[in-house]
Amino acid sequence: xxxxxxxxxxxxxxxxxxxxxxxxxxxxxxxxxxxxxxxxxxxxxxxxxxxxxxxxxxxxxxxxxxxxxxxxxxxxxxxxxxxxxxxxxxxxxxxxxxxxxxxxxxxxxxxxxxxx
Numbered sequence: 001x002x003x004x005x006x007x008x009x010x011x012x013x014x015x016x017x018x019x020x021x022x023x024x025x026x027x028x029x030x031x032x033x034x035x036x037x038x039x040x041x042x043x044x045x046x047x048x049x050x051x052x053x054x055x056x057x058x059x060x061x062x063x064x065x066x067x068x069x070x071x072x073x074x075x076x077x078x079x080x081x082x083x084x085x086x087x088x089x090x091x092x093x094x095x096x097x098x099x100x101x102x103x104x105x106x107x108x109x110x111x112x113x114x115x116x
Contacts, residue, residue, distance in 0.1 A: 035092025036085045044085075048078040 055071035058064045 035096075036088040039081065039085045041082065041085070044078055044082050048075055048082070051075045051078060 051071045051074040055068045055075060058067035058071060
């Protein structure tokens with residue numbers, strides 16, 4: 001398969017969503033302590049819409065199957081990043097709520113019962 005400069009540039013653009021996809025998943029050296037707070041939903045939704053529009057335009061008007069397929073992959077990657085972000089924020093919120101409720105009883109009594 002011959003890879004032209006234009007197709008090579010398209011493949012290079014795949015690295016942005018793929019990089020965020022890999023970084024949003026917990027790796028052995030990456031720990032997210034803030035519930036994926038660095039990932040912006042509006043930005044990722046904008047990219048998803050742009051890639052979807054490009055895929056549809058390429059498929060219907062340009063008859064460029066390669067461009068349509070590549071941009072469809074971008075859309076899927078963006079949707080996975082959004083879903084992983086939502087999941088991580090939900091887990092972070094739940095663990096934050098659980099940890100704050102565990103200490104409520106001790107703080108309410110001020111530790112007086114332990115001393116007695």
